[in-house]
Amino acid sequence: MIKVENLYHSYNNNEKFQAKNVSFEIKEGEVFGFLGPSGAGKSTVQNILTGLLPLQKGKVTVDGYDLKQVHNKRFNRIGVSFEQSNIYSKLTALENLKYYADLFDVPTRDPEELLKLVGLEGKGNDRAGSFSKGMKHRLTFARSMINNPKIWFLDEPTTGLDPAIAATIKDIIRSEKAKGTTSFLTTHNMYIADELCDRVAFIIDGEIKLIDTPKNLKQQYGEKLVEIEYVKEGEIYKETLKTVDDSDKEKIANIIKSYEIKTMHSKEATLEEIFIQVTGRGLI
Amino acid sequence: MKMFSSYLKEMKIASRGFYFYIEILVAVILLLVVLFAINPEPDGKQVEYLYYDMSDEVFDYLVDKDITEGRARWIDDTEFELNPIAFELKNEDTGKVVSYDFKDSKTVTARTFVGLREKTGKIGKTAHILDSEEDALRLSFQNGNVAATTTVNEEGDFSYRYFLQGYETDRYSNMLYVLHTYSQDEIDAQMDTQVIRETGANTVPMDNQEAVVPIFVVIAGALMGIFIIMAYVFLDKDEGVIKAFAVTPSSIWNYLVTKIFVVMTTVIISSTIIVIPIMKLRPNYLLFYLFLLVTTFAFSSLGLLISSFFDTISKAFGVLYTIMITLALPAFSYYISSFDPVWLRFFPTYPALQVMKDLLMGQGDIANVILYSLVFLVSGILLLAMANSRFKKTLTV
Ligand SMILES: Nc1ncnc2c1ncn2[C@@H]1O[C@H](COP(=O)(O)OP(=O)(O)OP(=O)(O)O)[C@@H](O)[C@H]1O
Numbered sequence: 001m002i003k004v005e006n007l008y009h010s011y012n013n014n015e016k017f018q019a020k021n022v023s024f025e026i027k028e029g030e031v032f033g034f035l036g037p038s039g040a041g042k043s044t045v046q047n048i049l050t051g052l053l054p055l056q057k058g059k060v061t062v063d064g065y066d067l068k069q070v071h072n073k074r075f076n077r078i079g080v081s082f083e084q085s086n087i088y089s090k091l092t093a094l095e096n097l098k099y100y101a102d103l104f105d106v107p108t109r110d111p112e113e114l115l116k117l118v119g120l121e122g123k124g125n126d127r128a129g130s131f132s133k134g135m136k137h138r139l140t141f142a143r144s145m146i147n148n149p150k151i152w153f154l155d156e157p158t159t160g161l162d163p164a165i166a167a168t169i170k171d172i173i174r175s176e177k178a179k180g181t182t183s184f185l186t187t188h189n190m191y192i193a194d195e196l197c198d199r200v201a202f203i204i205d206g207e208i209k210l211i212d213t214p215k216n217l218k219q220q221y222g223e224k225l226v227e228i229e230y231v232k233e234g235e236i237y238k239e240t241l242k243t244v245d246d247s248d249k250e251k252i253a254n255i256i257k258s259y260e261i262k263t264m265h266s267k268e269a270t271l272e273e274i275f276i277q278v279t280g281r282g283l284i
Numbered sequence: 285m286k287m288f289s290s291y292l293k294e295m296k297i298a299s300r301g302f303y304f305y306i307e308i309l310v311a312v313i314l315l316l317v318v319l320f321a322i323n324p325e326p327d328g329k330q331v332e333y334l335y336y337d338m339s340d341e342v343f344d345y346l347v348d349k350d351i352t353e354g355r356a357r358w359i360d361d362t363e364f365e366l367n368p369i370a371f372e373l374k375n376e377d378t379g380k381v382v383s384y385d386f387k388d389s390k391t392v393t394a395r396t397f398v399g400l401r402e403k404t405g406k407i408g409k410t411a412h413i414l415d416s417e418e419d420a421l422r423l424s425f426q427n428g429n430v431a432a433t434t435t436v437n438e439e440g441d442f443s444y445r446y447f448l449q450g451y452e453t454d455r456y457s458n459m460l461y462v463l464h465t466y467s468q469d470e471i472d473a474q475m476d477t478q479v480i481r482e483t484g485a486n487t488v489p490m491d492n493q494e495a496v497v498p499i500f501v502v503i504a505g506a507l508m509g510i511f512i513i514m515a516y517v518f519l520d521k522d523e524g525v526i527k528a529f530a531v532t533p534s535s536i537w538n539y540l541v542t543k544i545f546v547v548m549t550t551v552i553i554s555s556t557i558i559v560i561p562i563m564k565l566r567p568n569y570l571l572f573y574l575f576l577l578v579t580t581f582a583f584s585s586l587g588l589l590i591s592s593f594f595d596t597i598s599k600a601f602g603v604l605y606t607i608m609i610t611l612a613l614p615a616f617s618y619y620i621s622s623f624d625p626v627w628l629r630f631f632p633t634y635p636a637l638q639v640m641k642d643l644l645m646g647q648g649d650i651a652n653v654i655l656y657s658l659v660f661l662v663s664g665i666l667l668l669a670m671a672n673s674r675f676k677k678t679l680t681v
């Protein structure tokens with residue numbers, strides 16, 4: 001559905017790239033996660049895919065359309081949920097959805113039903129401007145589904161939402177996946193990536209460091225970790241070390257020899273730990 | 285269909301914002317100001333060239349009476365330069381046409397008095413008394429003011445002859461009488477009054493109230509389109525809704541044109557509020573609205589182009605302000621007829637004001653109107669095309 005080859009992007013058109021040699025492919029029906037810390041370039045790549053940013057260098061095809069050319073019609077099959085909610089504050093929630101629906105040439109979903117889906121039932125006739133941040137975000141999210149998209153771009157769909165609502169949003173994404181919708185999801189929340197994505201890409205400083213399924217990643221990295229808690233000069237230290245790494249092995253031996261061990265167990269790594277291992281940086 | 289739905293949405297948003305009401309409020313306030321604070325007739329500046337065809341005794345008697353009764357006051361004599369001039373007059377009563385053709389230049393001195401308003405004692409008119417009817421006539425046509433001859437026959441009856449430029453309203457002619465410094469009982473001498481107009485000139489110029497209308501329609505209407513459309517676009521940029529729009533099958537073109545329709549609607553409403561009560565049935569409304577639409581279209585397209593270069597209205601403000609003030613300059617020339625430099629004519633608002641004035645007066649060469657409409661239309665399309673290609677690049681950044 002989506003194919004990106006050697007994509008580069010520089011906002012200031014100079015040699016400092018905010019996306020560097022990005023390549024990946026998303027198959028139909030797949031939920032693909034873009035995982036990386038703030039400023040990594042996740043939104044930049046997504047905005048190129050949705051045509052919000054011009055394609056500077058590289059080859060990108062989305063749904064069979066080469067992005068070198070502008071094809072407005074392709075948006076009939078695309079839905080975009082924005083990182084920052086962007087709705088008409090002067091229109092009511094229902095009006096926002098209705099007028100948006102009118103912009104498409106394909107059958108659209110019932111606005112009332114969408115509002116209900118994201119927990120905004122009964123708010124349809126309120127001005128969107130009077131909504132809380134989370135409500136606006138949900139309205140933006142609901143709007144992205146109005147045209148029954150086959151390709152769905154979700155930029156931080158659950159960020160800033162309370163856990164219950166975030167769970168609702170996750171359920172919606174899962175049920176869309178069950179319908180066969182292809183999704184491109186950016187997040188810096190590894191739980192979301194773990195729970196929802198078929199595959200994740202680790203991105204940092206505009207570069208993809210790794211692409212794999214969460215399961216593979218955990219198998220590959222997870223079982224070979226040891227978490228040690230020990231007392232050194234009266235203070236408790238905690239370290240997570242790799243059992244395959246020579247220097248780590250030496251460290252483990254050293255700790256056991258020299259200090260008092262409080263706890264020690266091998267564990268399955270979280271995606272976050274794997275991310276730190278792979279990229280050397282956290283998912284802040 | 286898409287376009288109409290977007291238009292309805294934009295109108296709904298506009299009607300919930302305050303720019304829309306500001307335009308309408310300004311129109312209503314201006315209408316009230318014009319109707320209640322502006323005297324439609326020229327005030328205090330009226331100038332007449334008079335010739336008294338009577339003996340000095342009668343003349344002195346008349347003038348003395350006016351002066352002692354406080355209706356007039358002598359001021360310094362005035363010198364006039366008479367230039368060669370040719371014109372043709374038609375006597376409205378007899379239908380007789382007389383041609384005049386003066387080839388000489390000369391200087392004449394006129395005794396001058398000012399007529400004083402009865403209630404206020406303010407100067408109501410300035411009258412220059414010439415030595416011959418011909419001189420009065422020449423001055424009248426040279427300077428565009430009224431000339432009058434007063435005659436007394438042997439029986440002591442007065443008769444008046446007015447020489448008008450041909451465009452004065454009836455109300456104006458009647459007022460000549462009231463303003464005249466002769467006592468009331470002599471006004472029935474109107475029976476003997478002859479009104480002589482220049483042939484061919486039969487358009488009534490705008491009175492003081494009407495003269496405000498073209499300025500409002502062009503400067504506060506069409507030109508204001510630049511500002512209103514920018515306000516709308518930046519509101520959208522601010523809310524980020526343009527991004528949402530950009531990921532639909534609808535084109536940016538559709539978005540921009542919809543915005544222009546909204547501004548056109550606003551301008552039509554506010555202009556109508558002013559135009560209909562003041563101009564009444566005088567204008568050619570079909571051509572007027574046509575011209576209003578094309579000028580508004582061109583100026584709003586310009587506004588779109590400007591807004592494509594900036595991401596917030598505060599950054600755009602300097603440029604917006606400069607352009608608006610510059611384009612409003614021809615308004616000065618419209619009011620101050622001595623300020624009419626050639627370079628001013630290259631400002632689009634200059635012809636817009638002239639054409640609008642003609643249309644509102646119910647005259648104007650249709651071919652000329654069509655020509656200028658086409659110029660504005662084509663410029664508008666070009667500006668819109670440029671704005672469109674720029675917006676495609678910058679709308680969403
Ligand atoms: N309009 C812009 N002009 C210049 N630089 C930009 C612009 N937008 C983003 N950047 C830069 O590009 C880099 C990537 O930004 P991007 O928004 O893609 O990050 P992100 O991964 O989506 O981060 P977040 O998790 O905070 O949303 C950052 O260094 C950012 O400063």
Ligand SMILES: [Mg+2]
Pocket residue numbers: 042043044083155
């Ligand atoms: Mg982002």
